[in-house]
Amino acid sequence: RSSDLGRGASRHSDGTSWRRPVVAVAVTALAVSGLVYANASIGRPQGAADMMGDAAKDAASVGGSAGSGVSALSALADSTASASAAGMGKKSKKVASTGSSSDDSSEPMHVLFILADDQGFNDVGYSSNDLAGMTPTLDTMADAGIKLRQYYGQQLCTPARGALMTGKYPIRIGLHHDVIHPDAPWGLPLEEKTLPQYLKENGYKTHMIGKWHLGHFSMEYMPGARGFDTFYGYLTDTVKYFSHAYPDTFQGQSYYDMVRQDSSMKSFPLNFSVVDDINGVYTTNLFNDVADDILSAHDPSEPLFLYMSYQNVHEPYTPAPHDSWMSDYELELLENNTKAGTNRRNFAKSLIMLDHGVKNLTAMFTKYGLAKNTLTIYSSDNGGCPQFGGYNYPLRGMKYYLFEGGIRVHGFVHGPMLPTEVQGSSYEGMMHISDWMPTILSAAGVTDLPEGIDGIDHWDALTTVDAQSPRTEFLYNIDPYYSTMVHMDDGSINTMLTRVKPRAALRVGDWKLLLNEYCVSYFNPLEDLGRPEGCGQDSCATPGIDVNSTNFLFNLITDPYEETNVIDEYPDIAKKMMLKIDDYMQDMVEPHFRGTDAIAYSVWARSGFITPWVHTETPLEDESTLNASTTGRGQDYPDESEAGPFEDGADGGVESMAL
Numbered sequence: 087r088s089s090d091l092g093r094g095a096s097r098h099s100d101g102t103s104w105r106r107p108v109v110a111v112a113v114t115a116l117a118v119s120g121l122v123y124a125n126a127s128i129g130r131p132q133g134a135a136d137m138m139g140d141a142a143k144d145a146a147s148v149g150g151s152a153g154s155g156v157s158a159l160s161a162l163a164d165s166t167a168s169a170s171a172a173g174m175g176k177k178s179k180k181v182a183s184t185g186s187s188s189d190d191s192s193e194p195m196h197v198l199f200i201l202a203d204d205q206g207f208n209d210v211g212y213s214s215n216d217l218a219g220m221t222p223t224l225d226t227m228a229d230a231g232i233k234l235r236q237y238y239g240q241q242l243c244t245p246a247r248g249a250l251m252t253g254k255y256p257i258r259i260g261l262h263h264d265v266i267h268p269d270a271p272w273g274l275p276l277e278e279k280t281l282p283q284y285l286k287e288n289g290y291k292t293h294m295i296g297k298w299h300l301g302h303f304s305m306e307y308m309p310g311a312r313g314f315d316t317f318y319g320y321l322t323d324t325v326k327y328f329s330h331a332y333p334d335t336f337q338g339q340s341y342y343d344m345v346r347q348d349s350s351m352k353s354f355p356l357n358f359s360v361v362d363d364i365n366g367v368y369t370t371n372l373f374n375d376v377a378d379d380i381l382s383a384h385d386p387s388e389p390l391f392l393y394m395s396y397q398n399v400h401e402p403y404t405p406a407p408h409d410s411w412m413s414d415y416e417l418e419l420l421e422n423n424t425k426a427g428t429n430r431r432n433f434a435k436s437l438i439m440l441d442h443g444v445k446n447l448t449a450m451f452t453k454y455g456l457a458k459n460t461l462t463i464y465s466s467d468n469g470g471c472p473q474f475g476g477y478n479y480p481l482r483g484m485k486y487y488l489f490e491g492g493i494r495v496h497g498f499v500h501g502p503m504l505p506t507e508v509q510g511s512s513y514e515g516m517m518h519i520s521d522w523m524p525t526i527l528s529a530a531g532v533t534d535l536p537e538g539i540d541g542i543d544h545w546d547a548l549t550t551v552d553a554q555s556p557r558t559e560f561l562y563n564i565d566p567y568y569s570t571m572v573h574m575d576d577g578s579i580n581t582m583l584t585r586v587k588p589r590a591a592l593r594v595g596d597w598k599l600l601l602n603e604y605c606v607s608y609f610n611p612l613e614d615l616g617r618p619e620g621c622g623q624d625s626c627a628t629p630g631i632d633v634n635s636t637n638f639l640f641n642l643i644t645d646p647y648e649e650t651n652v653i654d655e656y657p658d659i660a661k662k663m664m665l666k667i668d669d670y671m672q673d674m675v676e677p678h679f680r681g682t683d684a685i686a687y688s689v690w691a692r693s694g695f696i697t698p699w700v701h702t703e704t705p706l707e708d709e710s711t712l713n714a715s716t717t718g719r720g721q722d723y724p725d726e727s728e729a730g731p732f733e734d735g736a737d738g739g740v741e742s743m744a745l
Contacts (some may be wrong), residue, residue, distance in 0.1 A: 194289070194389035195503060196460040197526055198451065201250070201393070202440060203243065203297060203324075203400040204485060206470020208477040208611065209437060210496050215479065216423045216430070216611050220416065220438050223445040224464065231462075231500030232548055233512040239468045239495045239519045241486055241563055243299050243323055246467035246519055247395075251280045251300065251312070253523030253541030255561050257670065260678030263567050263583075266301055268322040268332060268343070268696050269687070272680040273301010274312070279536070281523045282313030285391045288532050291315055293380050295373045296395030299323055303683065304700040310347035310355030314393075317347040318361070318376045321696060324400045327369050327436075330361075332696060333402050336687055343696040360695040368407060369397045370443040377447055381454045389530065390456065394447060398440035401474040403432035407439050430611050433475030458502055461529055465519065466495035471626035472609040482648040483606040485626040488562045488591035489648055491609075499548060503529075507551055515547055515555025516593070561670055562591035562600075567677060569628050581681045589635070590667050593642070599653075599663040600638040604629050608647075639663075 208214050211221035212228055240246035244265040245256035251274065256262040259278055266273060274280075282292040294314040301307035302321035309317035320343040325332055330344045344361040351357045364372055377394065384390055409417060416438055424431040444464075451457040469492040470476025471485045483489025497517075520541040527535055528545040535543060540561075547553045570582040587602040605621035623629050639653035639660050653660050689699035 193386065193459050195530055196390040196451075196456050197285075197290075197392070197530065198447075198460055198462045199391070199393045199522070199526075200444060200447070200462065200464045201247075201296075201395045202464070202466045203395070203397055204468065204470055204474075204476050205399050205437075205440075205466035205495065206476040206478040206484075207481045207491060207494060207496065208479045209399065209433070209466075209470050211441075213496060217419075217434055217437060218423075219419050220434060221441040223441045223448070227444070227448070227462065227464070227500045228496075228498040230509060231498045232504065232508055234497040234499070234517055235512045235514050236516045237465070237495060237497040237519075238493050238517070238560065238562070239466055241468055241488060241492045243297075243467050245563065247298075247300055248274050249518070249520040249541075250465075250467075250522055251282075252278045253281070253520050253536060253539035254278070255520060255540045255563075255670075257561070257564050257674040258540065260675050262563055262674070263565050263677035263679045264569060265323060266299060267682070268341075269336060269682045269684070270680045271303040271683040271686075271700060272678045273303065273307035275678065276306055280313045281526065282391060282393070284313075284523070284527055284532065284536065285389075285530065286313055286315075288389075288527075288530060290389045290391045290530070291384065292391045292393075293317075294393045294395065295319055295376050295380075296369075296393075297323075297397060297400075298395070302696070302698055303686070305356040305358070305698050308347060308355065308358060308698065310358070314347070315349055316380065317345075319373070319395065320344050320397075324397065324402070325369070326402060327397065327407075328366055328405060330364060330369065336690075337684075339687065339691065341690050341696045342694055345695070345697065358697070360693055360697065362695075368439065370439050373397075374443055374446050374450075378450055381450050381456065384454065384456070386455050386459075396440055396443060398443070399433055399436045399470075399476065401429075401471075403429065403436055403475065406432045406435045411442070412438060429473070429475030430477075431475075461499070461501040461503060461526075463497070463499055463522065463526070465497040465522075467519075469493060469495060472611075473625055477609055477611045479608060479610045480647050482608055484609060486628075487606045487623070487626075488589065488600055488603050489606055490642070490646070491606075493562055505549055508549060513544075513548055513555075515544065516557045516560065517544055517555075518542075518557065518560045521557065559592065559594040559666075561667075562593070564588050564590040564667065564671060564674055565677075566674075567679070583679070587635070588671070592663055592667050592670070594663060594666065596641050596643040597659055597663065598638075598640045598642050598648075599660060599667070600636075601664070601667065602635040603638065604633055604635050 209217065210224055210228075211218050212225045214220075240249055240256060242265050245261045248254075248256055248259050248261040252259055259275055260272075261274065282290075282294070286292055292314045294309050294317045296319040298309050298317070298319060298321050300309075300312070305311060308321075309319075320330065322332055322343050325343050329342070331340050331342050342360070342362070344364065345358045346361055347355060347358045349355075351359065367375075373394065373396065377392065380392065381390075412420070412435070420431060420434055420438075424434050448457070448462065451460050469478045469481075469483065469485045476485070478484060478491030478494075481489070481491035481494060483491035485492050499513075518541070520539070521544055522541065523539065524535045524541045524543040525545050525548070528543045542556045544556060547555050566585055566588040568584045568586045570584060572582055589602050589604075591598065591600045591603065593599075604623050605618075606623045607617050607621045608615050609624075617624065620634065623633070636651075637653055637660070638648070638651045639656060640648045640650070641652065642648075645652075683699070686696075686699040690696055
């Protein structure tokens with residue numbers, strides 16, 4: 087421990103829709119050619135890192151200097167590369183995994199998981215060069231708890247939430263390409279057991295409020311059927327903060343998106359009701375009102391799991407929260423640190439409302455006698471999107487991409503059950519959002535942890551000084567498809583998937599390899615850094631298919647901002663990491679991504695709300711019926727038997743790589 091220092095954008099900045107997937111188109115065969123290297127360093131302006139102050143400078147020295155290429159290569163050969171920054175600053179005293187607080191072992195441990203949406207690395211007060219002071223609640227909780235220094239979400243909303251719920255990498259659950267669009271008939275596979283289902287088996291009351299985004303075309307995919315006793319929120323990727331309508335239209339029609347589920351309903355969990363009496367209520371306030379109802383009725387002697395998935399700070403930001411909701415000090419910060427009329431100003435106001443929401447929510451836990459036994463976990467799902475006002479500086483990149491800025495986010499753990507010695511510290515261990523399932527279960531006293539997951543239990547490491555982090559590598563993602571939007575004569579937009587060289591990234595110890603990734607630069611809210619030649623991506627969305635992709639190798643300890651590509655200097659390390667990615671690909675399922683099912687619109691038109699539209703009497707164990715291009719549903723994928731991009735014997739495979 088030491089002192090402290092990520093959905094592809096769905097609309098143009100003017101609010102017009104640009105990607106309305108309608109029908110799947112059969113795709114081309116896998117195209118594999120030789121590796122393409124970019125040797126030039128892509129740096130930020132001299133001294134730009136200093137703009138983040140001591141906190142950012144400290145990032146470069148986390149865990150000390152990296153070892154030599156030879157020693158790192160040896161570690162890779164053993165598949166146990168030691169992350170230089172892992173497991174620092176713990177202590178020998180541990181918390182017993184009893185599911186009870188250290189203060190009162192007679193009462194169960196409650197869990198509050200707060201997930202922010204699209205909050206980037208530069209988007210929290212304690213680690214921002216322009217928003218300092220705007221998140222006093224988050225800053226105070228993080229300072230009093232354990233800050234997660236090397237914590238990673240995913241590149242987009244759906245894969246991040248799927249990893250959180252299942253403890254698995256998106257490649258194993260079919261969520262590794264794009265996100266679930268409102269009119270798409272797919273979701274988190276039904277055979278996947280979720281975190282709330284495990285908690286329910288261990289006596290927990292489970293509640294979810296806010297954004298779902300893991301499938302809603304059929305009732306079996308709704309939150310109530312995936313382990314939550316109650317759900318109140320929206321099903322898609324975003325809504326308008328006050329009207330709760332989806333920002334885009336479908337065949338010219340706008341629809342609302344806010345539903346609820348609870349056990350009082352007939353046929354629960356295969357039932358729901360729309361919420362149609364809340365127009366004008368800001369979503370953060372609305373969700374906190376729902377939380378108050380849940381907490382006021384909860385028996386403290388029963389363990390509680392509340393998953394609060396706030397909308398903030400996802401766009402759209404207009405209309406913005408009322409100035410009257412801000413204190414004079416907050417208005418002064420906005421005036422002095424952001425420009426009026428900019429996305430950053432509107433983003434900052436949304437961030438302030440998020441902080442207000444967390445303050446009021448945690449106060450409820452105190453009000454109803456739950457705080458003394460509550461473990462609070464705070465996380466973002468992915469990096470920020472500069473075009474909408476979110477930033478990840480000094481990290482490189484943004485949401486959608488696999489550079490650190492797209493996936494590395496802030497998080498913290500807070501609660502009285504944490505040993506005094508670790509409160510107010512920072513956890514240097516590498517941690518991924520999939521790790522929360524086993525970590526939460528372990529903290530709750532569950533001894534029989536799930537098998538066959540990618541998540542790793544960090545509870546002992548978090549609550550023990552001088553303990554080693556249990557994670558030494560993680561897979562950012564592997565995406566073997568490229569989406570192309572095709573404008574049709576009738577005004578609709580079809581989705582065409584093309585199988586391409588997979589975009590992939592892997593971290594092993596200090597080393598990070600990116601394959602076939604588009605070049606993305608740095609985005610600083612205080613100045614326009616420009617775009618180096620060949621590195622001009624500035625949208626959190628799929629670039630043109632003719633844009634060159636490149637392979638990168640970085641040492642994240644000596645080069646935490648990914649400025650210098652050293653793939654030519656360490657070809658053996660790059661090759662070994664490619665082979666590890668190939669190993670992951672052997673267990674990768676085909677993406678479950680599906681295009682539009684236009685039948686949805688006729689069902690939505692009955693209520694004016696986005697709701698399930700496929701009726702089934704039993705769970706859909708076989709989704710093959712959704713893969714018929716003649717109905718306008720789903721995708722036709724190439725034969726899965728073709729050689730993978732890194733298999734021996736495949737065109738451009740390992741044996742032919744010019745390393």
